Amino acid sequence: MKVSLNIIKQYVDVNMSVDELVAKINEQLGGVEEVVDLGEKYNDAVIVRVVSAETHPNADKLSVCMIDDAGVVDDVERDDSGYVRVVCGAPNVHANMLAVWLPPRSTVPATFGTNEPFVLDARELRGVKSNGMLAAADELAIGSDHNGIVEIRSDEWTPYDVKPAAGASFAAAYGLDDIVIDIENKMFTHRPDCFGQLGVAREIAGITAQQFTSPDWYKNLPEFVSAGGLELTVENESPDLVRRFMAVAIKDVVVEPSPLWMQCELVRLGSKSINNIVDLTNYIMLLTGQPVHAYDYDKLRGHKLAARTAHEGETLSLLNGKTYALTSEDLVIIDGEGPVGLAGIMGGANSEVSATTQRIVLEVANFDMYTVRKTSMRHGVFTDALTRFNKGQSSLQQPFVIDRLLQSVLSVTNGAQASEVYDVSGELAMPAPVVVSVNFINTRLGLGLDAQQISSILGNVEFVVAIEANELVVTVPYWRTDIQLPEDVVEEVGRLYGFDKLPRELPQRSISPAPHNPARVAKQRVRQSLGRSGSSEVLTYSFVHENIMKRAEQKPEEAFKLGNALSPDLQYYRLSVLPSLLDKVHANIKAGFDEFTLFEIGKGHNKKLHLADDDGLPKEIEYVDAVYTSRQGKEGAAYYYMRRLVAQLAKDLGFTLRFSPATHSEYSATTAPFDLSRSAIVSTRQGDEIGIIGEL
Structure with a gap:
């Protein structure tokens, strides 16, 4: 996330050196990756x-x-x-x-x-x-x-x-005597407001103890005027996935290069200039964190703009020049005949604004973050708009943004509004006030702040705090979708106050240790026992290539295949841990190790055996697998080594085992890799089969 200090200074007084500001951002806002002095x-x-x-x-x-x-x-x-x-x-x-x-x-x-x-x-x-x-x-x-x-x-x-x-x-x-501060995106995962210059400016005001006031256009709800001239139908066919869908038509626009000042603003923020219409949509997004899009009105068949899920078999050519086959899980923007955009990600080539465009439609919408994220992963399309929708934008922001965009387009292109501002939405609610006591905050931060001090700290970033005796009723700004609990308010006060300034002392409230998790305790005992035996633990991906399963004589059709794998080598969820272990054994042998034992504690899934749990999710089975290998090739040595290792493990865990010849004739993903004539089934004293040891 590139932040222009010159833009920040339009909203906040920065009365410190760049180094001091960067240090405060690092401590109280997010990790700074790079600082670039454009003035040089x-x-x-x-x-x-x-x-x-x-x-x-x-x-x-x-x-x-x-x-x-x-x-x-x-x-x-x-x-x-x-x-x-x-x-x-x-x-x-x-x-x-x-x-x-x-x-x-x-x-x-x-x-x-x-x-x-x-x-x-x-x-x-x-x-x-x-x-x-x-x-x-x-x-x-x-x-x-x-x-x-x-x-x-x-x-x-x-x-x-x-x-x-x-x-x-x-x-x-033109603002090029600028300092550009690049903040790590991952620091803002829960903060959609910080993906705009305005949001970062607000945070800088907060961490430098200044009162921030949003510009009038961002805090005063606009009164939209109704205009005519262009027929436009706006619909939302997927209200569960599109909480708000706004649009407006504009006529008599002139598409040309953007004003030079805007071109320079975009360059500083890591974008590039296309034309005045596209540049304005990008500029508004970079300023507010709200993605917007412009369509060529005359390319919208039936003069319709709507949101819905795609139909199986539909295709869409995007602005990147590639064509994609859509699924029913994709969210799309359509005109009267079919898709014209991949919602929240990229517009379609069939509705692109070009040099000959004279009439446009502006869209400002709120899309379900999980749906657009899955669509992006499915098709491998990643954009700045997606990055922002991924964070869960507030649906209450759209009226302010579309009005600002509308007025900017009218000013820059000399166009005229040609329709009403359409607003298709369901029930929209402000964030619920959070009630928290002064004592609740102070005991968790080790501070002695009074109600007025806390109110001032939060007020600097436009929270509204009502003081009622020793309680604070905190009204959360609509753009802060991350504040819901009293603990969230505590964290906000601590961050803005400065975690580095908190006293170094034990908490002022009673605490008790969490009870031990029996499963974790058992895993730790297994690790300790196998480690004492000389085994080395490895951690491998739960996802594997089908060839790894086939080499272990397992059937890939029994494994869950990922709809959008991280890579072609990681397409299947493994049936058991053993194939992954064998792959690492091969790597260690190639590295020159003659004798070693590897083990792993991990999970596996099998569509055939473990269909679903009570919640309808695939069952996860926990495995402990170990592999011993030696170049010496002594007859029977490997089997008896593993038998002693397993027996010692059982002893350390406090139970005894039985070993019986393996006689299974039916296929099993667990036993498939083994030579059953040189293997044994491992059972509890009660006769429950829990595993197998043997040669491969």
């Missing part, structure tokens, strides 16, 4: 005015330009008017335009930090001296366009104090 990359880039652009005397495709940098660059050759000469090959260069100049001794940003950084100098091009260069988007590493140099509009709005003008720092005008 763009420090030398200057906005200039092209005073004149004349055809090069020796090259028709080159222009000799005189540029005005307001004299901000030192040690560069100038004419009597103070202008600098630059030779440019871009076809779009012209007089009176604003461009980005990379002066001599500067490094081309696209090559900064690479093994071969390109440092500019003053040199002759076809007989005319050029001082540096005017840069294209790809050379500035803000896009892929190399068809012309970047042209800056002097009247373009930017969110920064430095405005585009000759002599201004390009980095300062």
Whole structure:
């Protein structure tokens, strides 16, 4: 999760060094993976005015330009008017335009930090001296366009104090004098709000003891206006999987490159610019953590947009250029005839916004996190939208987001709203207030905070706390789907206060140890007994390839096959532990070990023998398997070694065993690998068969 410090500063005062801030984020928010100073990359880039652009005397495709940098660059050759000469090959260069100049001794940003950084100098091009260069988007590493140099509009709005003008720092005008902090995604697994810049800004306010206030558009419920002009039907056919489905149509849009400031914002956050419509959807997602999508209205057959589960046999070509065969477990977005998007993951190529699009439909929805996750794993499609839906977005966020997106699109594209804002949803409820006492919090944190201090700590991140005697009634913000219990409030207070500042003392309440788990105790005794005998424990995957089972003469058809395996080598849940052990025996023999014993305690499943437990789930059978191998090949030695090992194990566990010749004639996954003529069935004193020892 990339966080732009310049964007954060639009919402929070950061009155500390970057190192201090990163330390606090590490301690109280999430692990920081990387900190990148973009300013080093763009420090030398200057906005200039092209005073004149004349055809090069020796090259028709080159222009000799005189540029005005307001004299901000030192040690560069100038004419009597103070202008600098630059030779440019871009076809779009012209007089009176604003461009980005990379002066001599500067490094081309696209090559900064690479093994071969390109440092500019003053040199002759076809007989005319050029001082540096005017840069294209790809050379500035803000896009892929190399068809012309970047042209800056002097009247373009930017969110920064430095405005585009000759002599201004390009980095300062477009927020590229930035620090990008990359926070490990796994730290936010339970925090969907922190997958947006706004949520991280709120958390930074909290850990720096500042009161955060969400912008008006994010806290004041919008009043949607009704508009006409385009027919649109919006339906939700899977309300259990789609808690809220919102959409609105817009007409008269102009699809073109995004404003330069937005392109720069996206680059800093790890995204890339496509066009103004797509860029706005990505920008809103990166800002709020709520994925959104835009469809070409004229490509929606029947002018319909709906959510439902896919029909078996349906196919869908996505924006990544690949076609997928859908199952009834996939959630899709459809028009009047079929799928146009894989819900929560990626849009379809058949509804893509293109350069010729004039009418669009915006969608903001809430999809079941488990369904979209399974669909993603099933088809191997992973996107930024999926990452966010995976975390369980609040369905109460959609109205704020769709209104912000709608107003942004209208502003940037000069379009007009052409339908009502459709909102198809079931019953939506705010998170229930959590009642917790001051004493409950203090005894668990070892603190002596009063009610007002706790209220202030939580209020900094927009919790509302009502103090009633010694109890706190905590109203949880709608975006905090992780706060449900008093213990959650305790953790929140401790984190925002600073776990590093908690007193180092024993808990102030009575505690008692948890009772021992008999199964764990038994496993530990088995490990200790086998370890004393010289055996080495291994831990292997519960998932195996069918060839491993076949080599152990087991039948793969009796094993559960995974619908979406981690890899082709891990497609089946093992029938028993033995095949996995034998695979490791082979690896150790190849490594040069002559004599050893391996054992494992693990689980197996068998569709034929263990269909289901009381909850309808496949039964899990716990196994203890051991394998002894020796290159010496002494007759009978392996059998008697294992028999002594098993007998000693039984003795250590406090019971006796019986050994009888193996006479089974029917197939069994347990006995299949054994030579039954050189094996014995292991039974309890009561006659219950519990295992087998023998040669393979």
